Amino acid sequence: MDFSLSKEQRDIVKAAREFAQGEFTGRALEFDRSESFDLDIWRAACDLGFVGTFIAEEYGGAGLGFLEHSLITEEFWAVDPGCGQGVLSVTFGSELLQLFGSEEQKHMVLPELVEGKAIMCSCITEPEAGSDPSRAATTAVRDGDEWVINGSKMFITNGTTAKWALIFAATDPDNSDRHARHSFFLAPTDGPGFQATKLTGKLGIRASDTAEVALSNLRVPADALVGQLGQGFSQLMAFFNRTRLHICAQAVGLARGCLEESVKHLKGRMQFGQPLAGFQVNRFKVAEMATRIRASRNLYWEAAWSMDRGKVDHGLIAMAKWFSARTAVEAADEALQIHGGYGYFDEYKVQRLYRDAKILEIYEGTKEVEKIIVAGTLLG
Amino acid sequence: MKILVLVKNVPEVAEAELEIEQGALDLEDLEMVVNEWDNYAVEEAVRLTEAAGGDVHLMTLGGEDDEDVLRRGLAMGAHSATHLCDEAFEGSDPTTLARVFAAAVKDGGYDLILTGVQSADLGQASTGVLLAQELGLPHATMAIALEPGAGEVTVTRELENNTSEKVALPLPAVVTVQSGINQPRYVSIMGIRKVRKMTIEMLEAGDLGLESQALGREASSVAGQSLALPPVGEGAQMLTGSLDSVCGQAAAILREKGGLA
Numbered sequence A: 001m002d003f004s005l006s007k008e009q010r011d012i013v014k015a016a017r018e019f020a021q022g023e024f025t026g027r028a029l030e031f032d033r034s035e036s037f038d039l040d041i042w043r044a045a046c047d048l049g050f051v052g053t054f055i056a057e058e059y060g061g062a063g064l065g066f067l068e069h070s071l072i073t074e075e076f077w078a079v080d081p082g083c084g085q086g087v088l089s090v091t092f093g094s095e096l097l098q099l100f101g102s103e104e105q106k107h108m109v110l111p112e113l114v115e116g117k118a119i120m121c122s123c124i125t126e127p128e129a130g131s132d133p134s135r136a137a138t139t140a141v142r143d144g145d146e147w148v149i150n151g152s153k154m155f156i157t158n159g160t161t162a163k164w165a166l167i168f169a170a171t172d173p174d175n176s177d178r179h180a181r182h183s184f185f186l187a188p189t190d191g192p193g194f195q196a197t198k199l200t201g202k203l204g205i206r207a208s209d210t211a212e213v214a215l216s217n218l219r220v221p222a223d224a225l226v227g228q229l230g231q232g233f234s235q236l237m238a239f240f241n242r243t244r245l246h247i248c249a250q251a252v253g254l255a256r257g258c259l260e261e262s263v264k265h266l267k268g269r270m271q272f273g274q275p276l277a278g279f280q281v282n283r284f285k286v287a288e289m290a291t292r293i294r295a296s297r298n299l300y301w302e303a304a305w306s307m308d309r310g311k312v313d314h315g316l317i318a319m320a321k322w323f324s325a326r327t328a329v330e331a332a333d334e335a336l337q338i339h340g341g342y343g344y345f346d347e348y349k350v351q352r353l354y355r356d357a358k359i360l361e362i363y364e365g366t367k368e369v370e371k372i373i374v375a376g377t378l379l380g
Numbered sequence B: 001m002k003i004l005v006l007v008k009n010v011p012e013v014a015e016a017e018l019e020i021e022q023g024a025l026d027l028e029d030l031e032m033v034v035n036e037w038d039n040y041a042v043e044e045a046v047r048l049t050e051a052a053g054g055d056v057h058l059m060t061l062g063g064e065d066d067e068d069v070l071r072r073g074l075a076m077g078a079h080s081a082t083h084l085c086d087e088a089f090e091g092s093d094p095t096t097l098a099r100v101f102a103a104a105v106k107d108g109g110y111d112l113i114l115t116g117v118q119s120a121d122l123g124q125a126s127t128g129v130l131l132a133q134e135l136g137l138p139h140a141t142m143a144i145a146l147e148p149g150a151g152e153v154t155v156t157r158e159l160e161n162n163t164s165e166k167v168a169l170p171l172p173a174v175v176t177v178q179s180g181i182n183q184p185r186y187v188s189i190m191g192i193r194k195v196r197k198m199t200i201e202m203l204e205a206g207d208l209g210l211e212s213q214a215l216g217r218e219a220s221s222v223a224g225q226s227l228a229l230p231p232v233g234e235g236a237q238m239l240t241g242s243l244d245s246v247c248g249q250a251a252a253i254l255r256e257k258g259g260l261a
């Protein structure tokens, strides 16, 4: 087994870190406080090729693997999760489009994402359908050469900034197989039937846009259907198997940020006449943090590596997702503890990391949902 | 215009815990980064060729892993690179190193040779100047602007107190570049992928026609002796007590040392 990165991958890591340190560090607190983001940073990242590296060369991407995208994600999130999400979530949905979309759809959307001309969003979650997307009640009804979509979507990342939306809607709601009821559609967001409203008051990743989306008589042409009719649910699972790896990378990055801040503080802060780093309880904290980070990273690297070799291991990906998210949440908790009262204020990065971490155990499959998947591979 | 830039990988020490092993900095846990001044020099060279055409060639002298610094510069837009890599170079003083560089550079036909003003690790600020001497070329140091003209280059040099001096040098010439001369670009993924298809020339002492007796510690007149970390506690005085008492003590010290009018 070879756990070392290639020269090119090491270069990518360094380049991503330099960019994030240069562009995120000075702005992160401002974005967090104002729940906003400067899209020029996203454009700059696109100009440098950091966005959509996994998109095939024929669609304008770098044609690199999910591992390379994960390496970039980890570096961005280690510097600031909100900015990391602001920049890298813009392709959320392209993984599905790349797998199942028509050539026409792919050529229309993917190059724009890479070039920084468009953002996309994926509308799956609904007020009544979160962990169980098979209950999604949004409908798409055929009307001549068009589909008419009606429903409401919840917590949609980039809902107000996206030019393109992937929409998960029921096309055969009465099918006895609940995994055959839905289909995906690709729709522009500028039509009259697509109404996104920004949600504010988020706990963390506040630089990232989250919206509520109302779909009322949104009309899309027949060829807006992505892949096969009725295949939406299985497409969604294939999609999550890819995007969950990115969440692992987010988690490992965030946890690493926690470790780095902790080490700095432990060495610098004196109490009882010695640095905090002198107390064994603190030494054990960083030892455990570092161990869990390494374990999380190895877990998801294995999953990403086998994905890039064409083998999708659903159970392994689910393990990596919940474990790395837990690692991040625990690392953030201990990092704040290590900072004492200072960590309770947003002038200190760990306060933001503490708030940012929790989303990792919620989106793209809660930790409970991931464990249901893992258990399913063991117990049926 | 054919430009050569000398670049060096140096350890990032700003926030690192430093340790000394057998008289040298223990590099084990230190991240290696491009020497800051060299990064400005690479950017300047790439900009000059982007504006007026030409080629940028990079050269470094170092161990196997130091190839990183060449790939970085290539990803920024340099066109080719040479890695001088031989154990025989180890322990050489700046004059000896300049001789090595001169041997590698002399037949390159470069119009302009750029180096950083100094390296962050050793700070000798000598490589560019000594190389110019070895090659018999004119040189200027501390460049904060470069304007190439017909057969010459005009260099703005940074002096104390915001003053600057403009000098003109006939080409070929050697110029050492000061930080802040430009805003270096970030390395892009496109740049990194471009490097995939490039081969970096590797040269050993023998390839340069240099005998190993003429290199390294033995051949150097300046011998490194020791490296020391700052003595603990001598640079700083720790004040303890309540906030009021600490403030009082700090004010007293400032007054005593003439810091308060």
Ligand SMILES: Cc1cc2nc3c(=O)[nH]c(=O)nc-3n(C[C@H](O)[C@H](O)[C@H](O)COP(=O)(O)OP(=O)(O)OC[C@H]3O[C@@H](n4cnc5c(N)ncnc54)[C@H](O)[C@@H]3O)c2cc1C
Binding pocket: A092, A121, A122, A123, A124, A125, A127, A129, A130, A131, A132, A154, A155, A156, A157, A158, A210, A359, A362, A363, A364, A365, A366, A367, A368, A369
């Ligand atoms: C910031 C943010 C961004 C998001 N971005 C997007 C996006 O871009 N697109 C999109 O479609 N969605 C998005 N989501 C939605 C996200 O994926 C859902 O919130 C998530 O899937 C959970 O659904 P829910 O919130 O309805 O919780 P629920 O499904 O109601 O779950 C509540 C709790 O019950 C637990 N639970 C549910 N079912 C079970 C069970 N069978 N066994 C045990 N425990 C169970 C869950 O694990 C959870 O702890 C985003 C959410 C947030 C907060």
